Amino acid sequence: MAVVKEFALPDLGEGLTEAQVVRWLVEVGDVVAVDQPVVEVETAKAMVEVPCPYGGVVTARFGEEGAELPVGAPLLTVAVGDAAGEAGPGPGAGASSGAASGAAAAGPSAEEGSGNVLVGYGTGAPVPRRARIRRPWAPPGPPQAVPRPDDGAVWSDAPVTGGAGGGRQAVGGAVTGGAVAGKVAVISPLVRRIARERGVDLTRVRGSGPEGLILRADVERAAAAAGFAPASAPAPASPAPAPGPASPVPASAAEGERIPLRGLRGAVAEKLGRSRREIPDASCWVDADATELLAARRAMNELPGAAKVSLLALLARICTAALAEFPELNSRVDTEAQEIVLLPAVHLGFAAQTPRGLVVPVVRDAHTMGAAGLSAEIGRLTEAAREGRITPAELTGGTFTLNNYGVFGVDGSTPIINHPEAAMLGVGRIVPKPWVHQGELAVRHVVQLSLAFDHRVCDGGTAGGFLRYVADRVERPAVLLRTL
Structure with missing residues (x-):
């Protein structure tokens, strides 16, 4: 029986703690060899192609293109072992038995990883940044999650405000409004602090990030919907007499373009x-x-x-x-x-x-x-x-x-x-x-x-x-x- 191994974003050195997914180099169902580059990420220092230390069949990917991932967050899972072709990549992964058998035929290197991560820098033709961060990735067919220890989820150990009931909320699923105490789909300490300061119950927030991750924008929207205003915000002015008819200006055009400082x-x-x-x-x-x-x-x-x-x-x-x-x-x-x-x-x-x-x-x-x-x-x-x-x-x-x-x-x-x-x-x-x-x-x-x-x-x-x-x-x- 194939063993599903998780590959997490490795430590890229020089004190770097996170990276942005620029471009996936493999699809779910692809056969990968040991030390084959699987994803291109951008750090604060350089472009990096990250190779996978395992050989086998890709069964799941975590993080869409443009997402920021911290070091240690899961990148993908790989089914390794002689029986990888029989086990397949899991429901909805779309891997053929022929592709899986190719992994088994790859020899000893396809069964076990090299144990180290060799990082290569740069690409021959870098994609312009704005084009990269706006390219969506939609998984083909049903969800591509593969069962793994602890249900394959990334958990936050931060306490949450409010809510009742037991259980944990995984990053892989969006929060739909039911109260779940103890664990929520959030990684960033900044997001938790903003939620605490604005009185937002994270168990009732639907995450818009990769795999349902709760982002800062999600918390700010929830706070605005609840009528929260920062203490430094000026009091609303008295309504002025309504001027004559004017063409409405779209909110996005009035606000201007936002470019993330990443x-x-x-x-x-x-x-x-x-x-x-x-x-x-x-x-x-x-x-x-x-x-x-x-x-x-x-x-x-x-x-x-x-x-x-x-x-x-x-x-x-x-x-x-x-x-x-x-x-x-x-x-x-x-x-x-x-x-x-x-x-x-x-x-x-x-x-x-x-x-x-x-x-x-x-x-x-x-x-x-x-x-x-x-x-x-x-x-x-x-x-x-x-x-x-x-x-x-x-x-x-x-x-x-x-x-x-x-x-x-x-x-x-x-x-x-x-x-x-x-x-x-x-x-x-x-x-x-x-x-x-x-x-x-x-x-x-x-x-x-x-x-x-x-x-x-x-x-x-x-x-x-x-x-x-x-x-x-x-x-x-x-x-x-x-x-x-």
């Missing part, structure tokens, strides 16, 4: 908000003559057979040299210990625009690289980020960030520090401008450099010294030869 966009919002809340930042900026830097780059790239060096790589090399002179800016603040931690290595982050949004890949040990090495690594990480192949590990652990917003055609900015770092250098576009050069007015290529720094780690003298060091090397790159 995945990458949500991670960016959380990190930038935290930076503004926690870091007392200050900014300083200076204009620099980059004419000689451009000439030096041209000379490097004209060497026969030499790899091309990007302008961003030259600026990165200048930054690593400056951080060696001003290590306070390559640090972070330990708020619990009330200490400034000076970091021994420079892991240089740089902003890169991708179809998924702005990401910050990190060049590890940038202080050990020359301009050519930095250029090669920056190019590799940029390509991986734009193709959706970059890993979470390559997007974390930075100690200082370089932001070249000049590629967008702007001169200056006041960058927000990439928490928990201590500083960020912004680089504007390089444009011809009138400039006094060697006592005479001339047209030179000028760039604006701006530095945002954590005022807890240093004062203006240190920040100004760092920025002046960078500007001097931009204007006279040959001076860097003294430190090479």
Whole structure:
């Protein structure tokens, strides 16, 4: 007899606690091999194809496309074993005996899982986000649930308000209004807190999420139906005289489009908000003559057979040299210990625009690289980020960030520090401008450099010294030869 095994969303690393289902790669009734990717999910760091550690027949899927699932929530169930073909995938799954027998013929690997989960990142052609989150998935035929231990349900252990009677409510079924005490189809602690604050009995709420999961919107609708208004809501104004006839405006059009702050966009919002809340930042900026830097780059790239060096790589090399002179800016603040931690290595982050949004890949040990090495690594990480192949590990652990917003055609900015770092250098576009050069007015290529720094780690003298060091090397790159 086949054994039905559940595969849950694995720990994807880097402190990630949830992921959004982007695209299912298998259907109920499909035969899967060990470590075959079964679903594509989007985390706050990258696109991830999740492989299944079991081989057999898919008997159920949990979570429709666009749903947010926490780590540990069930993804699918697989019937494994020699008799998988006889047992079938369960009522309504639609698996043929031929497909099931294919699982049995897959050999020993189809009987037992590998025991580990190998995560591969990215896809060849990422689907646009808005199209992905709106694609519904409807199970073919009758419900595809397969009996498994504890009825195959995800249970919430939170107490509920009101209600009577015994039993438990599974995520797999919608709550229809009957009172069920003790367990309800809700996972999010936030949803439970909102229900408690607004006096909503979760046992009487019908969940609109995947498999009947109660979402925040469900609780808010139930609270509105019960006439609950937040304490901060203004009192309704006195009715005004009715104006003349007017065309009714649909509620959705008046409210505007809502875009969920999830995945990458949500991670960016959380990190930038935290930076503004926690870091007392200050900014300083200076204009620099980059004419000689451009000439030096041209000379490097004209060497026969030499790899091309990007302008961003030259600026990165200048930054690593400056951080060696001003290590306070390559640090972070330990708020619990009330200490400034000076970091021994420079892991240089740089902003890169991708179809998924702005990401910050990190060049590890940038202080050990020359301009050519930095250029090669920056190019590799940029390509991986734009193709959706970059890993979470390559997007974390930075100690200082370089932001070249000049590629967008702007001169200056006041960058927000990439928490928990201590500083960020912004680089504007390089444009011809009138400039006094060697006592005479001339047209030179000028760039604006701006530095945002954590005022807890240093004062203006240190920040100004760092920025002046960078500007001097931009204007006279040959001076860097003294430190090479």
